[in-house]
Amino acid sequence: xxxxxxxxxxxxxxxxxxxxxxxxxxxxxxxxxxxxxxxxxxxxxxxxxxxxxxxxxxxxxxxxxxxxxxxxxxxxxxxxxxxxxxxxxxxxxxxxxxxxxxxxxxxxxxxxxxxxxxxxxxxxxxxxxxxxxxxxxxxxxxxxxxxxxxxxxxxxxxxxxxxxxxxxxxxxxxxxxxxxxxxxxxxxxxxxxxxxxxxxxxxxxxxxxxxxxxxxxxxxxxxxxxxxxxxxxxxxxxxxxxxxxxxx
Numbered sequence: 001x002x003x004x005x006x007x008x009x010x011x012x013x014x015x016x017x018x019x020x021x022x023x024x025x026x027x028x029x030x031x032x033x034x035x036x037x038x039x040x041x042x043x044x045x046x047x048x049x050x051x052x053x054x055x056x057x058x059x060x061x062x063x064x065x066x067x068x069x070x071x072x073x074x075x076x077x078x079x080x081x082x083x084x085x086x087x088x089x090x091x092x093x094x095x096x097x098x099x100x101x102x103x104x105x106x107x108x109x110x111x112x113x114x115x116x117x118x119x120x121x122x123x124x125x126x127x128x129x130x131x132x133x134x135x136x137x138x139x140x141x142x143x144x145x146x147x148x149x150x151x152x153x154x155x156x157x158x159x160x161x162x163x164x165x166x167x168x169x170x171x172x173x174x175x176x177x178x179x180x181x182x183x184x185x186x187x188x189x190x191x192x193x194x195x196x197x198x199x200x201x202x203x204x205x206x207x208x209x210x211x212x213x214x215x216x217x218x219x220x221x222x223x224x225x226x227x228x229x230x231x232x233x234x235x236x237x238x239x240x241x242x243x244x245x246x247x248x
Contacts, residue, residue: 035061042068047082047223062113062190063097066168069194070100070109073201077209078102079216085225086151093225093232096148100197101216103205106163107197108152110145112138115172122179129173141167142183155222156215162206168193 032055039045039054044067054060063082071080084096098109112118120127126137145165153160165185169175173189180187188196207215 063111077212081219081223084222086155094151101212104201104203105206109166110141113170117174119176
């Protein structure tokens with residue numbers, strides 16, 4: 001009797017511990033499959049060839065979700081290009097998450113797929129992300145995207161007035177920001193981005209059809225740079241980040 005009871009308990013414990021793992025594996029498999037089908041049906045796959053980077057990189061998934069939202073607006077005059085590397089004066093590059101080229105102007109998009117609470121003001125060099133038991137600092141995305149616009153303006157030889165900065169945060173975060181009424185661009189959450197872009201594209205044209213095609217062609221080339229340029233960019237960013245942390 002004791003032996004039978006012991007075996008029954010062991011069997012119950014085995015199922016108790018293994019069933020959640022099996023369920024988790026099944027749900028993860030379905031999620032990856034769903035993500036892969038979305039990836040293959042999107043033009044994003046033309047720019048980001050490595051699907052597994054998308055699976056394991058939260059930031060990249062945030063960009064992908066924005067891309068799939070905005071690519072629905074693309075037509076013969078509206079073009080969407082992700083992950084663009086633009087050269088700067090000092091033999092370095094700046095990486096831009098996404099650019100939407102349209103008759104209504106050039107929208108430079110910075111994706112912040114962050115959770116938790118976000119604190120900062122328009123003039124702060126750095127903003128703060130607060131999660132349970134964790135606090136981290138990141139560069140003010142308003143400043144970051146202005147650097148992108150400056151580089152794009154010089155590279156394309158186009159006036160800065162034709163660019164608009166758009167910062168997109170995840171719906172999973174709470175924004176506690178000051179001075180945003182003085183921000184000339186747009187800061188929003190992912191769920192509101194579609195309606196915002198829809199309204200922006202209805203505005204008075206500032207570019208011609210030919211200009212949109214020319215700009216998108218130039219930027220597309222910068223989205224297909226060599227792995228060497230990409231690796232050098234990552235190393236430079238990491239070195240600057242480490243130097244900043246050491247100063248603190």
